[in-house]
Amino acid sequence: MTGMSWLQQLIIVPVLLPLLVGALLIPVNQKRYQLKFAFGLGSGLLLWLVALALLLLADGGHWPDGIGVYLAANWAAPFGIALLVDRLAALMLLLTATIALAVLVFSARRWDRVGVSFHSLFQFLLMGLNGAFLTHDLFNLFVFFEVMLAASYGLVLHGYNLRRIQAGMQYIAVNLVASLLFLLGVALIYAATGTLSLADLGPRVAALGGQDRWLLQVGATVLALAFLSKGAMWPLGFWLPTTYASASAPVAAMLVLMTKVGVYAVLRVWLALFGDPASALAGFGLGALTLGGMATLLFGAIGMLASQDAGRMAGYGAVVSSGTLLAVIGHSGSAVLASGLYYLLGSTLAMAAFMLLLELAERIRPPGAALLALTMEAFAVEDKPEDPVGVGIPGTLAFLGLSFGACALVITGMPPLAGFIAKFSLFHAMLAAAPAQVPASTWLLIALIVLAGLAAIISLMRLGVRTFWASGVVSPPRLQLSEAMPVAALVALCLLLTLQAGPVFGYLGRATEGLLRSTDYSRRVLDELPVQRLPSPEVGR
Incomplete structure (x- = not known):
């Protein structure tokens, strides 16, 4: 191999672009918020286009087995850093860029100027998220997790008040413990196998025996605790609802995505280490994952019923979502992957x-009741942010009510939107994967999911009645168009996901098939050759 296609260079762009933009925006004066927003929005648009291009390349047969590999610093795996994009990684990149664009536009009228370095922190957060989806090495996964978390610490405290500081300190403490567990787990796995490359780990796991196998299981368990704390399962995501309720709205929207990074990491690492090629260790820990997911699901449902604060209710809803995903993956494995991804x-x-x-x-x-408590002097911001109230949009209450209803239908799994299709597909896959007689554990999990949906219906209906009908005589709120558009766009994507369920399931089916072929990943990464420089002309000729 003498060169690298420029299309292959796109794999590194989701990491480098936010890194460069975030670094460039640090010295820019806070008063020039319009310039900062322009750079942030431009970066978000480019990331969305790159993610879409990578998705089309992975699904279009451009790379062997639908897997593109980028060898950073031109070192061959497993000694160098390998970035890998397949259908699942490309889909997560596109989801990240979509939500990031909505959040950036929503933040333009207030939240990007109530504190310093919002756009730089946001770009570094995107760098960590994208790197976590692309890396194929456990140590570099740890590095990208830390970049993501370090940026999120600043964003959780952004525009701070006392409540936000208290929740932020709890959030930071829990994640620091999780990071320590992550590092310990990585060290134990390296001690057992002598490698941290996921491509190299797969073939080595089956050959382990005795003490090394035991050490690998301990290391994987510790690593799982780190992943599951980020995925809102351990210790039952008790800290998440407080953080959601206290964080600003744009940051809370990104936290929703961050909980799914833990689920993604569990899925990616477990299939590499404990897939079918792992022989005696195949499926290690899935039973514990099922029980933990069911406990998380029950905890989140009870929390939603007990919550009166809308932010805490939404936080418990995110806990229910993660618990459902982890429980069904642990229970039925590959049979439910496509439905779980939907x-x-x-x-x-x-x-x-x-x-x-x-x-x-x-x-x-x-x-x-809606005054924002700010301490502007602490941020050395001289100008007060503009009043967030914008021009009146006709039918504002109808827009908010319809958007609330659409979100509630998806979150609770009620027909006819994507949430109902997803849960119906999950139930069908779990029952189809069962033997002639469906085991009691399957019925128990289905019952828990149904009860959690019922708890969500009761909670969100109560919130909707209190917000839209029981507030007394109120004048329609005045919104900025830049605030309404991101919400409308995300709701429209939920509707599109419902209408295009067939093609989406087709893509997810192909992504699942590729994900289960762990030997293809190992072969593609380990066989990728470094770029060879062309020989230079001899001197003197």
Whole structure:
């Protein structure tokens, strides 16, 4: 191989672009927020286009087995850093860029200027997210997780007040413990196998024996605790609802996506380490994953019923979503992957829209109830942010009510939107994967999912009645178009996901088939050759 196609260079763009843009925006004066927003929006648009291009390349047969590999620093795996894009990674990149664009536009009229370095932190957050989806090495997965978390610490505290500081400290403490567990798990796995490349780990796991096998299982268990704390399962995501309720609306929408990174990491790493080629270790830990997911699902459902605060209710809804995904994956494995990924798409888009919508719905209340407590002097920001109230949009209450209803239908799994299709597909896949007699564990999991949906219906109906019908005589809230458009776009994507369920399931089926062929991943990464420089002409000739 003497060169690298420029299309292959696109694999590194989702990591480098936000890194460069974030670094360039750090020295820019906070007063030049329009310039910062322009750079941030331009970066978001480019990331969306690159993610779409990578998805089309992975699904279009451009790369062997639908897998593109980029060798960073031109070092061959497993010694160098390998970035890998397949159908699933490309889909997660596109989902990230879509939600990021909506959040950036929503933030343009207020949240990007109530504190310093919002756009830089946001770009670094995107860098960490994209790197976590692309990397094929456990240590670099740890690095990208830390970049993502470090940026999220600043964003959770952005525009801070006392409540936000208290929730932020709890969020930081939990994630620091998770990071320590992550590092310990990586060290134990390296001690057992001598490698951290997922492509190299797969073939080595089956050959382990005795003490090394035991050490690998301990390391994988510790690593799973780190992943599952980010995926809202361990320790039952108790800290998430407080963080969601306290964070600003744009940050809360990104936190929804961050919980799915933990689920993605579990799926990617477990299939590489404990897939079918792992022989005696195949399927290790799936039973514990099922039990933990069911406990998380029950905890989130009870939390939704007990919550009166809209932000905490949404946080428990995210816990229910993660618990459902982890429980069904642990219970039925590969049989439900396509349905689980469809559920992930619909629930993430709906929950992100719901987080943004909650702030707009707050304006229905009397003016004194929605004042934003800011300490501008702490950020050295001289100018007060513009008043978030914009021009009146005809039918504002109808827009908010319809958007709320659409999000609620998807989150609860009620027909006819994507949430219902996802849950019906999950139930069908679990029952079809069962032997002649359906085991009691399958019926128990289905019952828990149905009961969690019922709890969500009761909670969201109560919230909707209190917000839209029981607020007394109110004047329609005044919204900025830049605030309404992102919510409308995310809701429209939920509707599109429903209307195009057939093609989407087709793509997810192909993504699942490729994901289960772990030997293809190992072969593609380990066989990728570094770029060879062309020989230079001899001197003197």
